[in-house]
Amino acid sequence: MAHSNLEIFKSIIDRGFSRGDLSVADEVCAERLLEHQYLTNTDLPGPDILKSQIENARRSINNLKLTLNASVETEDTVWARCKATGFDPRSGKPVTIDVMDICRFAGGKLVEHWGVPDRFALLDQIGALPPPPK
Template sequence: MLTNLARFNAIIERGFSQGDLTDADEICAENLVEHEYLSPTDIPGPPILKAQIEDARRSIRDLTLAVEAVVEAGDTVWARIKATGVDPRSGKPVAIDVMDICRFADGKLVERWGVPDRFALLHQVGALPPRK
């Protein structure tokens, strides 16, 4: 039987880093509550995760996520992740931090908070003024 940490790692490694959407159907509850800003919330659970993966991989070409720190406490997995790839519009390499909090129940992802550092991304591609 998979642990919640193993389920989380599958989402990160196979889903976001490899673009494999199959785990979403197994891991997500139909009533997934998503808290990430601008994520779709008008569709059931697995399609929410699939849309997030597809959007992330469109936004950053060659996207790879690496878990740098993780804590599993009860039904919740907390992680700090480094996302790297290439901005498709500018061609510039990018690297941002992502904070993820995922709550599981009965082997399913039921609630998620994803917080990508979008300001760092905008700064790296030149959309924000340079630091003084």
């Protein structure tokens, strides 16, 4: 039974990012993934790019939980707004950030991704940014 692109995306955020199941990348990624997210190593096969992103996210936020808040699905693309929660591994402080994703699919596989995690919110919550001017 074919899965919708939104169901595939949900498996990436639930199994991959929230549970750390790297096997989801082998199931859902094309061998050639065009990746547009800042600081992502793109010199890897598609599934390995996603595995690297999952591992990096789970190292950056302990007990990472990614929750889908809103999405739009068209013929080949899913636009999504998610909430990432967990704890900063250095300070132990709780963190919550928004993540925007645009995923393009072909033949039931992820073939292109743009990801925008709110890194400024993360830096602010862990005290790495100066306080705003008064």
